[in-house]
Amino acid sequence: MNSKQLVLDAIQNKKVERIPWVPFVGCHAAKLIDVDCENYFKNSDYIVKGVSEAFKLYSPDGLPALFDLQVEAEALGCKLVYSKNNPPSVSSHVLEDGKKISDLKVPTEKDGRFAIVLDATRRICSTLGDKIAIYGLITGPFTLALHLMGTEIFYQMMDEPENVHELMSFCEKVCKNTARMYIEAGVDIVASVDPMVSQISPSNFEEFVTPYATRIFNYIRELGKNSSFFVCGNAKNNIEHMCKCNPDNISIDENVPLDFAKEICTKYGVSLGGNIKLTVTMLFGTPFDNINDAKNCMDIGGNKGFVLSPGCDMPYDTPIENVKAVTGAVHGEVSDFIENESTLSDIEVLLPDYKNEKKVIIDVITLDSASCAPCQYMVAAVKAAAEGLEDKVEWTEYKIKEKTSVARMLKLGVKNIPTICIDGEIKYVSLIPSVAELRNSILDAIEKKKNN
Amino acid sequence: MSKITIVTLSQPCSACYITEGLVREMFNKFKKEFPFIDIEYIILDNLREVANIEGIEIEKFPAVLIDGEQVTAGSVPDKNQIIKFIHHKL
Numbered sequence: 001m002n003s004k005q006l007v008l009d010a011i012q013n014k015k016v017e018r019i020p021w022v023p024f025v026g027c028h029a030a031k032l033i034d035v036d037c038e039n040y041f042k043n044s045d046y047i048v049k050g051v052s053e054a055f056k057l058y059s060p061d062g063l064p065a066l067f068d069l070q071v072e073a074e075a076l077g078c079k080l081v082y083s084k085n086n087p088p089s090v091s092s093h094v095l096e097d098g099k100k101i102s103d104l105k106v107p108t109e110k111d112g113r114f115a116i117v118l119d120a121t122r123r124i125c126s127t128l129g130d131k132i133a134i135y136g137l138i139t140g141p142f143t144l145a146l147h148l149m150g151t152e153i154f155y156q157m158m159d160e161p162e163n164v165h166e167l168m169s170f171c172e173k174v175c176k177n178t179a180r181m182y183i184e185a186g187v188d189i190v191a192s193v194d195p196m197v198s199q200i201s202p203s204n205f206e207e208f209v210t211p212y213a214t215r216i217f218n219y220i221r222e223l224g225k226n227s228s229f230f231v232c233g234n235a236k237n238n239i240e241h242m243c244k245c246n247p248d249n250i251s252i253d254e255n256v257p258l259d260f261a262k263e264i265c266t267k268y269g270v271s272l273g274g275n276i277k278l279t280v281t282m283l284f285g286t287p288f289d290n291i292n293d294a295k296n297c298m299d300i301g302g303n304k305g306f307v308l309s310p311g312c313d314m315p316y317d318t319p320i321e322n323v324k325a326v327t328g329a330v331h332g333e334v335s336d337f338i339e340n341e342s343t344l345s346d347i348e349v350l351l352p353d354y355k356n357e358k359k360v361i362i363d364v365i366t367l368d369s370a371s372c373a374p375c376q377y378m379v380a381a382v383k384a385a386a387e388g389l390e391d392k393v394e395w396t397e398y399k400i401k402e403k404t405s406v407a408r409m410l411k412l413g414v415k416n417i418p419t420i421c422i423d424g425e426i427k428y429v430s431l432i433p434s435v436a437e438l439r440n441s442i443l444d445a446i447e448k449k450k451n452n
Numbered sequence: 453m454s455k456i457t458i459v460t461l462s463q464p465c466s467a468c469y470i471t472e473g474l475v476r477e478m479f480n481k482f483k484k485e486f487p488f489i490d491i492e493y494i495i496l497d498n499l500r501e502v503a504n505i506e507g508i509e510i511e512k513f514p515a516v517l518i519d520g521e522q523v524t525a526g527s528v529p530d531k532n533q534i535i536k537f538i539h540h541k542l
Binding site: 069198255283312315 | 461463467468472473474477478498499512526527531
């Protein structure tokens with residue numbers, strides 16, 4: 001079964017042979033091709049190049065063509081502020097600037113950046129669409145309404161609900177038209193990305209989102225495509241209402257516990273996606289953290305109706321090795337690493353008698369210095385620090401892709417990678433020491449050995 | 453005088469980024485209405501920097517603190533509540 005079919009089957013809540021992996025590469029794709037976000041989001045060549053690069057690097061089963069929740073708002077007249085390392089943000093709301101809802105027109109390919117976005121989507125679908133599932137992301141109706149009206153919408157829900165209904169009705173039309181344009185461009189799945197529904201109560205959701213979102217998902221289904229309802233933020237109280245909107249899939253971030261969402265989705269026959277932690281794990285964590293988080297998500301999600309993905313679009317500077325580590329976990333390349341300790345019981349690893357060895361022994365535990373940048377730097381630091389001390393020091397890299405290395409790591413008590421142990425003692429975890437600092441630690445160990 | 457501190461991540465996800473924009477907008481309007489309030493923005497490049505900010509209890513962003521007391525985490529504050537808070541502090 002190819003990658004694309006894996007995603008489509010999982011979205012349709014079917015059992016699959018391997019959990020599909022869909023990294024939400026949005027502005028991070030700009031980083032992959034070394035351009036800033038403003039240039040990326042305004043240039044279809046860059047978008048195609050960035051997504052193609054993500055395909056090459058991360059072996060995904062699906063990818064979004066673009067992750068920009070401001071395209072519709074800009075086409076409707078909202079001003080945007082572009083950034084170097086973030087998606088654009090809305091800086092003015094047309095309905096605050098004197099326009100009425102009746103003045104607004106559903107945008108077409110001629111408006112705003114739609115021509116760029118749709119051109120990129122067509123090219124991505126034609127080059128990658130037979131291999132992986134391509135997602136077309138539309139701004140969900142409530143988030144779009146918030147872009148158009150600003151925070152006043154929260155107060156109008158109470159004071160002038162009919163006005164909010166009129167706006168939501170207009171946003172429904174925009175969503176349907178954008179979904180149709182993406183489908184005609186060739187996408188397999190339309191995701192209605194509505195993060196701001198996490199800001200409203202279940203009763204407001206039911207009144208102001210449910211009718212409009214339900215019709216959008218029904219429309220996507222009528223056009224023969226799959227749908228997903230993306231939310232970010234603490235939407236725990238709205239997950240059930242999201243399922244009732246009848247999407248094929250919902251996708252959540254780390255603010256909603258995956259097991260909680262799984263239970264509700266199972267009840268409604270809706271598939272689920274999520275929810276590797278974006279900031280703590282993907283942006284600031286180590287490859288080890290990413291493997292563990294992905295494995296945990298896959299354990300909970302299971303191989304029926306589950307798509308592994310980050311909680312939302314990945315930040316620009318997400319380390320490439322972190323995403324690759326997730327890919328490794330998905331494809332079983334590092335599965336031993338996170339298996340239960342008991343599965344390693346048949347592996348016999350004898351640690352040296354560090355104290356009585358003639359040489360100082362340095363164990364460098366890595367994912368693989370050939371593919372993981374921090375691991376590479378750590379190995380390079382060891383190599384440089386031990387230079388000229390070959391008669392007194394012996395160092396070895398242990399890649400946790402190998403079972404014996406995992407067993408060694410467990411015996412040493414190492415929990416994170418990359419880690420440097422000197423004579424069996426954990427000395428540096430994740431943070432790469434300077435060559436001078438590491439050399440001093442090695443010299444201390446040599447001195448200690450002399451005194452023994 | 454009340455001091456309002458808005459803490460954000462330098463690279464948030466799209467949802468947090470939208471929320472952050474709305475929070476900034478809201479407080480820019482407050483600043484016009486209540487010129488005596490002091491608004492400080494802290495942008496975190498790394499989560500470890502949270503430890504240096506007094507009053508942060510929930511590490512969800514944008515976080516809003518008024519006089520060192522966290523009032524929201526990852527959500528758009530209710531402007532009426534914020535106004536009450538400001539009046540209360542007067």
